[in-house]
Amino acid sequence: MTQAFNHRIAASLELRKQQGLQRKIVSIEKGNTSSLVRNNKEYINFSSNDYLGLAADKKLAKAWQKGIDLYGNGSGASPLVTGFSSAHQALEDRLCDWLGYSRAILFSSGFSANQAMLFSLLEKQDLLLQDKLNHASLIEAGMLCPATMKRFHHNDVNHLSMLISGDELANSLPDGAMSRLVVTEGVFSMDGDLAPLADIAEVTQQRAWLAVDDAHGIGVLGNEGQGSCHLAGIKPQLLVVTFGKAFGLSGAAIMCDEMTGEYLTQFARHHVYSTAMPPSQAYALTQAVNMVATEQWRRDKLAELYHCYDQQLNSVSGYQYTPTPIKPFVVGEAEQAVQLAECLKQKGWWLTAIRPPTVSKGKARLRVTLTANHTKSQVSKLACELRSLIEG
Template sequence: MTFSTMPAFNSRIEQALAARKQQGLSRTLQVLQGSNKVRFEQNGRQFVNFSSNDYLGLAADPELVKAWQVGLDKYGCGSGASPLVTGFNYAHQALEQELCQWLGYERAVLFGSGFSANQALLFTLLNKDDVVIQDKLNHASLLEAGLLSAATMKRFRHNDIKHLNQLLNADSAAKLVVTEGVFSMDGDQAPLAQIQHSIEGKAWLTVDDAHGIGILGRKGAGSCDAAGIKADILVATFGKAFGLSGAAILCNASVGDYLTQFARHHVYSTAMPPSQAHALTHAAQMIQSQQWRRDKLVELSDTYDAMLKDLPGYMATDTTIKPFVLGSAARTLDVAEQMKQSGCWMTAIRPPTVPQGSARLRITLTASHQVAHVQHMAESLLRCLEEQT
């Protein structure tokens, strides 16, 4: 039977797409030229990028580009196999060692993406008699993995220690508490010190620090370092502050060996290119040594806060993620389009990514921005909102 004669699938797909369009929630791919830079083009128009996760401005940095080129010359293109076959190279080992020395763990297990790292961790670590307790606003990769794992999943109200304690004390099952260090849609931080105190002797703590690593803590060591704690398991992703892609699970030697044996995403996926691992090692060194990038983010954040803090919809954060909540999806799309007319590219975040009634502009600042960029953006947003009233 051909695709065209499968009415059940055809009908299901068409209905879902029509419903998404009617709700004003359709997503489309945007073809952009130079979108990993602070300025890029679309159809000949210039924009300043306020939607990037390239927080430290490394994605197009000439020094990091050269490091990857050196890696290509030294190691070639692909790894050629999964890590346990012939895909594990000296470059991968060097990256693991750099991460362990910097972040204070015995093992770093590499993955192709943060999504696969999170899924591999929960699928591999949890059994049917276990309980995984997650912050309600955790990333989709974590929540989906918890639901699909063998364990029972419970969610505590966002950053609510009292609710977490209730779930921790509910039974005697083995428990894993999972939270993000910095939450990607609100830009706020988990109360990690309080969480660790609450779970002591009751559970292990896993922190996905995708949006905190490189930004917070000493030498960019992340949310846990900033909070003065050490998680049992730390997930560090490379698609944000590192300017590249991939991820690592940081853990003790026993957990690392366990994942090497049983984590199917690791065992059965082709290893990341060794040239990429070489570039990631260099990125880690740049993050640690180039404090000026974090200092620049503080300066930009201060400018943003000073200009917009009195506006309805402004949300204060201590991170590079600056959500500006507008409420309805339609209004958010309209404001985002008007901001593009002023040369500022920012993404409208709508349900189901965020709850109904909390659609927002997800504004991000990067070390590649200049103060003048932020000033122009803030002035344009002020003008746009004034015109709506």
């Protein structure tokens, strides 16, 4: 019987290799800075999600060190046992004050927050409507949860409205017997584009709850970095914010009202049965929120870098405009993307080739990400290298 697993695993690995889609874990140093080191060679890092440059910030590091002095190393238990401390409460309070919600339920990762949200809230008779390009954590949870899932075309509000209006099952049930949940990202991680949140909110009003995963928008967009929803002028019933991108740390929170927060506290298994994030980390995250909210210069720096990048590459085949730090450079075939990334690495530039199944076939790309730690000179030189390699 054990041979069945071995055969299946070997066949899957061989197929992935033949398709040119095999991935490898690479050990690097200083991957949380604008210059990383691999095998004693230094590269300019354009593959980090550390948009505001906080991942190696000394002030934030000192906050975490102080948190360890105050609270020790780990939390020691799940939140409902002894794992929830005054540091966690302070983080929840700060997030609620900043983003205008009553509760912030904390998780160890954005992946677990997204899965907890869908697994906890949805039941068999419910309808889940997701943007086709939502993150794998959301799509997987939608496939595994008991609700019926349908996917609307990317950023297509008309298609979403049609799916809601054409929901014959909901129309045949007594009022309140079925719940609809619409889920979208605020900023899409592979394309860097924004969801039309104001239009989606209008379509869902009185017809469905709206959940927004703002992993790549929080900290970067909106007043004080309050994110995609603030920029669009909406307040969804559920807002997922993650701390592994612009906050420079890790973890996540689901922002919601008081009753939903209590429900998640009771029924979200990823929250109830997981060891709470270390209180020292929660202490540091409160400092990160304060830095994100008050240090506008970081977002201003990003805006300068966007302009520099766009100016130099907007006429080059593969360039895609985005209003975010995520700048996809679409190449086409997976092998071409890998070759281009390798050529750039040989010249000292670290960019990651993104291939299927992460993106659609024929849409392989370099995922260029800008951070507040980059300089205009670095962005300009990268643009020149890209232009030279593409145009020959």
